[in-house]
Structures are given as C-alpha cells and as structure tokens.
Amino acid sequence: MDSLILRTAARLIMPLQLAFSVLLLIRGHNEPGGGFIGGLVAACGIALHGIAFGIPAARRLLRVTPQRLTGIGLFLAALSGVPGLVLGQPFMTGLWGGSVPTLIAGQLKFGTPLLFDVGVYLVVAGIAVHLVFTMAEDQ
Amino acid sequence: MLTVLITIFVLAAAGPLLHRVLRGATGWALALPVIVITGWFASLVPAVSGGEVIMESRPWVPALDLDLAFRVDGWSLLFLLLIAGIGALILIYAGGYLHGHRHEGRFFGFLLLFMGSMLGLVAADNLIVMFIFWELTSFSSYLLIGFNHEDKKSRAAALQALLVTGGGGLALLAGIILIGQAGGTFSFSALLESPDVLRGHALYLPILLLVLAGAFTKSAQVPFHFWLPGAMAAPTPVSAYLHSATMVKAGIFLLGRFYPLLGGTGVWHTVVTGVGAATMLTGALLALPQTDLKRLLAYSTVSGLGILTMLLGIGTALAVKAAAVFLIVHSLYKGALFMVAGAVDHEAGTRDVRALSGLCKVMPITAMAAGAAALSMIGFPPLLGFIGKELLYEANLAAPFAAPYYTAAAVGANILMVAVAIMVGYRPFHGPAQLPAKPLHEPSPALWLGPLVLAALAVVAGLFPSLVDRPLVSAAVSAIRATETTVELKLWHGPNLVLLLSVITVLAGMVVYRLRGRLRTLAAQIAPLARFGPECAYELGLRALTAVADRQTRWLQHGYLRGYVLTVLGVATVLAAFALVRFGPVPLWIGFEDVRAHEIAIGVLILSAALVAANARSRIAAVVALGVVGYSVALVYGLYGAPDLAVTQILVETLTLVLFVLVVVHLPQFSALSTPRRRRWDAVMAGGAGLVITLLVLKALHVDSGERVSQYYAENALRAQGRNVVNVILVDFRALDTLGELAVLSVAAIGVFALLRLRPGPRKEDR
Numbered sequence: 001m002d003s004l005i006l007r008t009a010a011r012l013i014m015p016l017q018l019a020f021s022v023l024l025l026i027r028g029h030n031e032p033g034g035g036f037i038g039g040l041v042a043a044c045g046i047a048l049h050g051i052a053f054g055i056p057a058a059r060r061l062l063r064v065t066p067q068r069l070t071g072i073g074l075f076l077a078a079l080s081g082v083p084g085l086v087l088g089q090p091f092m093t094g095l096w097g098g099s100v101p102t103l104i105a106g107q108l109k110f111g112t113p114l115l116f117d118v119g120v121y122l123v124v125a126g127i128a129v130h131l132v133f134t135m136a137e138d139q
Numbered sequence: 140m141l142t143v144l145i146t147i148f149v150l151a152a153a154g155p156l157l158h159r160v161l162r163g164a165t166g167w168a169l170a171l172p173v174i175v176i177t178g179w180f181a182s183l184v185p186a187v188s189g190g191e192v193i194m195e196s197r198p199w200v201p202a203l204d205l206d207l208a209f210r211v212d213g214w215s216l217l218f219l220l221l222i223a224g225i226g227a228l229i230l231i232y233a234g235g236y237l238h239g240h241r242h243e244g245r246f247f248g249f250l251l252l253f254m255g256s257m258l259g260l261v262a263a264d265n266l267i268v269m270f271i272f273w274e275l276t277s278f279s280s281y282l283l284i285g286f287n288h289e290d291k292k293s294r295a296a297a298l299q300a301l302l303v304t305g306g307g308g309l310a311l312l313a314g315i316i317l318i319g320q321a322g323g324t325f326s327f328s329a330l331l332e333s334p335d336v337l338r339g340h341a342l343y344l345p346i347l348l349l350v351l352a353g354a355f356t357k358s359a360q361v362p363f364h365f366w367l368p369g370a371m372a373a374p375t376p377v378s379a380y381l382h383s384a385t386m387v388k389a390g391i392f393l394l395g396r397f398y399p400l401l402g403g404t405g406v407w408h409t410v411v412t413g414v415g416a417a418t419m420l421t422g423a424l425l426a427l428p429q430t431d432l433k434r435l436l437a438y439s440t441v442s443g444l445g446i447l448t449m450l451l452g453i454g455t456a457l458a459v460k461a462a463a464v465f466l467i468v469h470s471l472y473k474g475a476l477f478m479v480a481g482a483v484d485h486e487a488g489t490r491d492v493r494a495l496s497g498l499c500k501v502m503p504i505t506a507m508a509a510g511a512a513a514l515s516m517i518g519f520p521p522l523l524g525f526i527g528k529e530l531l532y533e534a535n536l537a538a539p540f541a542a543p544y545y546t547a548a549a550v551g552a553n554i555l556m557v558a559v560a561i562m563v564g565y566r567p568f569h570g571p572a573q574l575p576a577k578p579l580h581e582p583s584p585a586l587w588l589g590p591l592v593l594a595a596l597a598v599v600a601g602l603f604p605s606l607v608d609r610p611l612v613s614a615a616v617s618a619i620r621a622t623e624t625t626v627e628l629k630l631w632h633g634p635n636l637v638l639l640l641s642v643i644t645v646l647a648g649m650v651v652y653r654l655r656g657r658l659r660t661l662a663a664q665i666a667p668l669a670r671f672g673p674e675c676a677y678e679l680g681l682r683a684l685t686a687v688a689d690r691q692t693r694w695l696q697h698g699y700l701r702g703y704v705l706t707v708l709g710v711a712t713v714l715a716a717f718a719l720v721r722f723g724p725v726p727l728w729i730g731f732e733d734v735r736a737h738e739i740a741i742g743v744l745i746l747s748a749a750l751v752a753a754n755a756r757s758r759i760a761a762v763v764a765l766g767v768v769g770y771s772v773a774l775v776y777g778l779y780g781a782p783d784l785a786v787t788q789i790l791v792e793t794l795t796l797v798l799f800v801l802v803v804v805h806l807p808q809f810s811a812l813s814t815p816r817r818r819r820w821d822a823v824m825a826g827g828a829g830l831v832i833t834l835l836v837l838k839a840l841h842v843d844s845g846e847r848v849s850q851y852y853a854e855n856a857l858r859a860q861g862r863n864v865v866n867v868i869l870v871d872f873r874a875l876d877t878l879g880e881l882a883v884l885s886v887a888a889i890g891v892f893a894l895l896r897l898r899p900g901p902r903k904e905d906r
Binding site for chain 1: 782783786791793794798801840860861862863866870871874875877878884888889891892893896
C-alpha cells in the first residue's frame with residue numbers, strides 16, 4: 001500500500017501507540033488496562049507501521065523476530081513464579097517490593113505480578129504481530 | 140537413592156555436551172561416576188544381606204498418596220548392582236564401539252537415561268513411582284533401539300518394542316490401580332505387612348493377569364517374544380545392555396517383586412510356570428537355525444528369560460534360589476557374548492557365523508572372553524553357569540507339580556543352548572583362518588574390557604561361590620520368599636542325578652551342534668509357518684489401526700470450513716440445550732421497563748449488521764459488517780461497567796479486521812457456492828444456536844449459584860495490591876491459568892506459522 005497520508009499518519013501515531021501500550025501495561029493493576037490490552041495496542045502499532053511502510057520495514061523496526069518476543073515473554077511470565085518458590089511459598093505467589101512515582105500512571109509498584117504482566121504483554125504482542133506478519137507476507 | 144538417580148539423569152542431560160569436550164574419552168569419563176555408584180550399592184551389601192531393608196522417602200504429591208519412596212531389599216540390590224555394574228562396562232564399550240559416530244554424544248545421553256530409569260524401577264517402593272520408571276524404560280529403550288533412526292527397519296523395531304512393552308505397561312498400570320484399591324495403598328512396603336490381603340481379594344485374578352501381562356510383554360515371554368529379536372536392529376552396546384541385565388529383566392524383577400503379594404497360588408503356578416516353560420523351549424528352538432551372531436543371542440535370551448519365569452512360577456525356595464543364581468549367570472554371560480559379537484562385527488565386518496572362523500589368532504583376548512562366557516552358558520564346571528544349571532535341574536526335579544515334564548523341557552532347552560553357545564563362543568574363533576578382506580587385529584581395550592571383566596566374574600564366582608551366595612543370593616531369595624533364607628552354593632555336589640543330567644546336556648548339545656547344517660535346512664522348510672505367528676498378528680493389528688485412523692481422519696477432516704463451523708455450532712447448541720432442559724423451565728419474560736433508548740439502538744445496530752454480513756455480496760462488505768457487530772458488542776460491555784473487556788474487544792476486533800483484509804486479498808473472486816437449500820439449512824442452524832444462547836442467558840439471570848466467587852475477588856483484590864479486579868485475577872489469583880494460556884497461545888502461533896509457511900511441494904533451493 002502506498003499512501004502518503006497513511007505514512008505520515010503512521011509516523012505520528014505509531015510511537016504514540018507504543019507509549020500508550022506501555023502506559024496501559026503499568027497502570028493495569030489499578031485502572032483499566034494490563035498486559036493483554038497493552039500487548040494488543042503495541043501489536044496494532046507495529047501492524048500499522050507494516051501496512052504503511054511494508055512488512056520488511058516493520059520487521060526492521062522491531063529488530064527481533066516476533067517469535068523471540070513471544071519466547072521472552074513466556075520465559076518472563078514463568079520466571080515471575082520462581083521467587084515464591086525460592087521463599088518456600090507456592091509457585092506464582094505474588095510478591096511486592098517498593099514503588100516509584102510516575103508522572104501519569106500514579107505510583108508504580110514493583111512485584112512479581114508486574115513481571116508476569118510484562119510477560120503477558122510480550123507474548124500477546126509477539127503473537128499478534130507474528131500473525132499479521134505471516135498473513136501479510138503470504139503470497 | 141534419589142541423589143543417585145538425579146546424578147544419573149543430570150549426567151544423561153550433560154552427555155552430549157560432555158562428548159563435545161571429551162570426544163573419545165567420554166565413555167571412560169561417564170563410566171567413572173557409574174562405577175562410584177556401583178561401589179555405593181556394593182557397600183550396602185553387608186547391611187542388606189544381614190536382613191536390613193533400606194528405605195528412603197520424600198513427599199511428592201502427598202494428596203495422592205504419592206511419595207518418592209525407595210526400598211532397597213535383597214532383590215532390588217541384586218538388580219541395582221547388575222544394572223550399574225554392567226552399565227559402567229557398557230558405557231566404556233559404547234565409547235569404543237561408536238567411536239566417531241555422528242550422534243555419539245546423544246547416545247550416551249539415551250543410555251544414561253535408560254540406566255537411571257532402570258535403577259529407579261528396581262528401587263521404587265511406591266508402585267506408581269515404579270510404574271513411572273517402568274514407562275521411562277520403555278520410552279528410553281525406544282530411543283536406544285531406534286538410534287539408527289535413518290534406517291527404516293530400526294524405526295519399525297523400535298516402534299514394535301514400544302508398542303508391545305507400552306501395551307503391557309498400560310495393563311500393569313491398571314493392575315497397580317486395582318492393587319491400590321484392593322490393598323488401600325500404593326506403598327509396596329505397606330502392602331507387604333499384610334501379604335494375604337491381595338491373594339484373598341475378589342479382584343485377585345484381574346490384578347494377577349494385568350500384572351503378568353506387564354511382566355510378560357517386557358520380558359518377551361511367549362506370545363510377546365517377537366519384539367526382542369527385532370530389537371537387534373539397535374547398535375550392539377544397546378543389545379548387550381538391554382538384553383543382559385536390564386530391560387528384559389524388568390519383567391523378571393516384577394515377578395519377583397510381586398511374588399510375596401500375588402505368588403504361590405494355583406493360577407500363578409499354572410500361568411507363570413507354563414508360559415515360562417513355553418518361552419524357554421520356543422526361544423531355544425528358534426535360536427538354533429539363526430546364523431547372525433546377534434540373533435542367535437537374542438533368541439537364546441528369550442529362552443533364558445523363559446527359564447527365569449518358569450523358576451519364579453515354581454516358586455519353591457530351591458526354585459527361587461536357582462532363579463537368583465541364573466539371573467546373575469545369564470546377565471554375566473549374555474552381556475559378555477553380546478559385546479563379543481559387537482567387537483567381532485566391528486573388526487571383521489560381519490556377524491554371520493558361517494563366514495567367521497579362526498579369529499582367535501588375531502583377537503586372542505576377545506576369544507578368551509568369548510570362550511569363558513560360552514562355557515558359563517554351556518554350564519561347564521567350574522564356572523558359575525555350572526552351578527546355575529545344577530540348581531535349575533534340582534529345582535525342576537523337586538517341583539511340587541509336573542516335575543518330570545518341566546525337567547525334560549529344561550534339559551531339552553539347555554541342550555539347544557549348548558549348541559548355540561558353541562556357535563557363538565567357539566565357532567568364530569577356531570578352525571582355519573579365513574582370508575580377511577582387510578588386516579584384522581585385536582580391537583581397542585574399550586571393546587574387550589567389558590566382556591573380559593564379565594567372563595572373569597563368571598569364573599571367579601564359580602570357583603568361589605561364597606562370594607555371591609550369602610551376600611547376594613540369600614538376601615534376594617529372602618526378599619522374594621518374604622522369609623529369612625540362607626543360601627549356600629557349592630560347585631561340587633557329588634555324583635547324582637543332577638550331575639548326570641548336566642553331562643547329558645553338554646554331550647547332546649555337542650551332537651546338535653554337529654547337526655546344525657541339517658537343522659538349518661529343516662528350519663528353512665518350515666519357515667513359512669511363521670505366517671501364523673504372533674508377530675503377524677501384531678503387523679495386522681498395526682495395519683488395521685492405521686487404516687481406521689486414515690478413514691476416520693478423512694471423514695472428520697474433510698477440509699470444508701463451513702462443515703467445521705456447522706459441526707462446532709451444532710455440538711455446542713445441542714450440549715447447551717441439554718443443560719437447559721436439565722435445569723428446568725426458563726422464564727421467558729423479563730420485562731422491558733428499564734430499557735433505555737440507546738440500548739435499543741445498539742441492539743438494532745447489531746442485528747442489522749449481522750443481517751448485512753449474512754447477505755453480503757463481497758467479502759470486504761461481510762468483514763466490515765462483522766466488525767460493526769464486534770464494536771457494538773464492545774459498546775455494550777462499556778455501558779455495563781466492564782471497561783477492560785470493552786477495550787480488549789475493540790482491540791481484538793481491530794486486529795481481526797486487519798488480518799481478514801490481509802487474507803481476503805489473496806482469495807479468489809467471491810462467488811455464492813451454497814445452494815439456496817443449503818443456505819436455508821444454515822439459517823435454521825444459526826437460528827437454533829441463537830435461540831439456545833438467548834434462553835441460556837435468560838436462565839442465567841435467574842440462577843443463583845449460591846456462593847459468589849466475585850465477592851471474594853472484590854474483597855481480596857486490594858490485598859493483592861490492585862484495584863483493577865480483572866487484572867488482579869489474571870496476573871495474581873489465577874496466574875497459573877494465565878501462564879497455561881500464554882503457553883497455548885505460543886504453541887498456536889507456531890501452528891499458524893507451520894500451516895502458512897511450511898507447505899508441501901518442491902522446496903526452494905535457497906532455503
């Protein structure tokens with residue numbers, strides 16, 4: 001697809017989408033949002049870039065393959081269960097640490113559920129992007 | 140014990156890596172820890188032979204009465220020593236045999252995995268744990284037998300072994316579950332405290348038959364004997380290990396293990412002894428006409444296993460003693476002879492006994508080991524094999540039932556075994572040296588060390604039977620008979636009937652050996668009879684199974700998307716309707732008093748969009764109309780206070796739309812393929828599904844399931860540091876579920892990739 005309007009719009013919107021997806025991710029524990037939604041928004045951003053500039057450009061933008069994104073996400077999600085085990089509690093026990101203030105998402109608390117949510121984010125984004133790429137490249 | 144198992148499994152995992160570093164020395168290096176483990180087992184001998192039973196237990200799944208419990212008594216210890224000891228020698232041997240093989244490292248991994256499984260199997264106290272190890276041996280032996288996986292025959296043999304022993308494994312599992320129900324526990328030690336419970340139970344017969352099915356398939360008893368010779372497709376180190384001390388002896392172990400619980404009854408005697416005797420004769424008869432060294436040994440293994448089964452079936456103290464001794468004898472000579480066969484094959488390039496002769500001049504050490512092992516197999520004094528054979532005859536003569544028949548069968552089988560032993564251990568090494576195609580020489584030490592050590596052990600144990608009787612055999616017999624028994628072995632019993640039988644056996648065996656040529660011709664003439672053998676039943680069964688699977692796949696996976704959708708929709712509708720009927724009448728009127736105008740508007744929007752989608756004349760129009768449905772549903776979610784759901788729905792809808800458009804581009808021109816009649820049928824199905832779902836929703840409004848889990852979540856979400864209950868449920872309360880879903884999603888993504896990218900057909904060269 002070759003459209004100047006789409007390209008210009010995509011150039012502006014895509015970074016916003018990615019930033020918004022991260023915002024959704026980190027505020028998800030208290031407000032509507034979360035890793036699943038965040039991941040989908042991120043995937044939409046990448047897909048938009050792919051439609052505007054072509055899939056090879058989107059792949060270059062992503063730097064890693066979507067499969068790897070998925071793998072890393074799955075690994076992080078599984079990893080977030082381990083601290084509980086180490087402390088002698090059941091696998092996946094939620095453990096919370098300190099928090100830092102953020103400008104727009106309020107207090108950001110660190111803990112294993114957040115790590116888990118990051119994993120969800122990466123898996124969902126990876127799979128959605130993977131699907132879009134595969135379908136779009138399929139000739 | 141657990142430490143030992145973990146060590147071996149870790150070594151198995153590290154095998155391929157170690158091989159990358161150590162190359163040729165891997166076999167020796169891996170043998171070291173195994174030798175240490177053997178040493179540790181040996182250090183347990185004094186305690187165990189003193190009547191002690193070493194227990195070790197660690198909770199695993201306490202809720203299911205499942206502990207990682209281990210029990211080392213005399214019978215297990217005997218096996219532990221054989222498995223680890225011979226295993227160490229096999230590791231060294233494999234290092235020499237497979238030297239330079241492309242997958243040598245992987246082989247060590249498989250071998251150690253198998254070793255660990257066997258050790259776990261014989262040491263397990265919890266029957267479920269034992270079963271898990273039992274299955275692990277089937278699984279790892281599959282990898283070992285099919286090691287040359289590029290060879291079709293290898294793969295078929297591996298599959299055959301897996302299916303036969305795996306089928307038996309299922310029977311064993313059923314038997315174990317019944318034991319658990321009848322005895323109230325899966326702990327072998329606990330069952331042993333009231334040993335008569337199972338024998339007197341109404342389920343005794345099914346339990347016995349199921350357990351026996353497991354043991355007989357694993358130990359290649361008639362009519363399941365055919366997988367064992369087939370498994371000769373494996374590399375020789377595997378054959379030497381699986382068929383001497385391990386895999387096939389697992390069934391024997393099981394018989395001994397369960398003897399105190401299930402043995403000694405009339406059925407046990409009849410079935411076990413009968414099958415054992417039949418196997419002993421079948422194996423011996425089938426061995427004779429073979430010309431391949433490994434097949435000769437394979438059938439003689441079948442015969443040896445038959446002897447062991449028969450002895451355990453007889454079950455007198457004498458018979459059990461004979462079984463324990465013969466177990467050692469057989470493991471030693473069979474391991475040695477297999478390794479010799481492999482060494483000969485490795486050096487001379489053939490295993491055909493007709494083509495081999497005069498090798499003792501070029502490989503004297505191997506010849507010596509082969510000779511000693513064969514003498515033990517023949518039962519020649521002063522080797523341990525002689526003691527074993529004397530005991531066998533003695534036990535048969537003293538059997539409480541049908542003694543003359545069993546004795547005659549044993550003598551007959553042993554005569555044939557003598558002939559086989561001469562063919563394997565004597566024939567290739569003596570006689571005129573043939574002109575070799577290449578200069579022959581003694582194989583590397585790795586290849587002769589194993590057979591030499593095993594053969595030497597057979598000699599030493601024969602000369603000094605006190606080395607094995609009290610420490611090993613007494614404890615093993617005590618464990619099987621569940622009574623304290625002291626065994627003393629002697630080489631010389633004085634001139635008696637048993638000795639006479641031994642002499643007859645050896646002499647007659649030599650005569651048979653002389654007549655071998657004529658017997659082979661005879662065997663070739665009756666070979667077509669094999670068409671009625673159990674192996675053909677296996678082949679037919681396998682073919683029928685794949686044929687049924689083929690039909691059924693074609694019938695279910697017809698490739699029409701509308702068919703799939705119809706099936707899914709129809710089944711879901713029927714199931715939901717069934718549930719509705721069960722839950723009683725549905726209130727049909729809920730009142731529309733508080734319905735607001737915008738809600739009606741959304742409803743109209745959804746309905747009309749759906750109608751447009753169903754009647755669209757182009758794909759894009761249909762996709763867009765479906766998108767309208769999706770967004771409107773998201774609107775409903777938003778209106779009723781589920782913002783997370785609404786956002787998710789919108790995003791998913793957007794992505795789906797994008798994907799649809801990407802796919803639609805590649806599809807051919809839209810055309811109405813359905814006949815009007817079909818479309819009417821589709822409408823009926825869709826209407827039915829919609830009706831049932833509507834009723835379901837109406838019903839759901841009026842069902843009070845009592846306790847509300849949402850209350851709990853809402854109250855505890857803040858304790859989990861979050862105000863967004865939906866997200867807290869996803870990432871904290873039910874995080875394990877989410878993790879599972881993530882994994883499923885990832886696998887699905889791989890599936891999509893495979894479906895779209897990996898198409899059959901000519902591949903491009905550049906990929």
